[in-house]
Amino acid sequence: MLDRLNALKAIKTDSEQTTDPAKQEELAEARAKRVEIDGRAQFFALRGRWSWTIIIWISVLIVFNIASRTFLAGISLLVFVADQSLVLLTE
Numbered sequence: 001m002l003d004r005l006n007a008l009k010a011i012k013t014d015s016e017q018t019t020d021p022a023k024q025e026e027l028a029e030a031r032a033k034r035v036e037i038d039g040r041a042q043f044f045a046l047r048g049r050w051s052w053t054i055i056i057w058i059s060v061l062i063v064f065n066i067a068s069r070t071f072l073a074g075i076s077l078l079v080f081v082a083d084q085s086l087v088l089l090t091e
Contacts, residue, residue: 072078
């Protein structure tokens with residue numbers, strides 16, 4: 001019984017052994033297109049991973065800044081009343 005993988009191998013082997021210049025040129029163009037398509041797919045996958053990494057990193061930084069400032073203000077290490085520029089804005 002002939003399965004799909006063996007059929008594809010036979011087609012590829014037969015195609016690579018041909019001496020027809022037109023067919024060889026078409027095969028070269030097909031390989032170039034395949035490289036282009038695979039490259040674009042890898043680029044978009046990588047861009048997606050980097051986008052999510054940056055989104056998560058910025059979110060963590062925002063949460064850390066909010067939490068750390070809240071904690072420091074809660075234990076009175078960060079006092080905004082002592083800052084004269086803030087006092088002038090409230091008067």
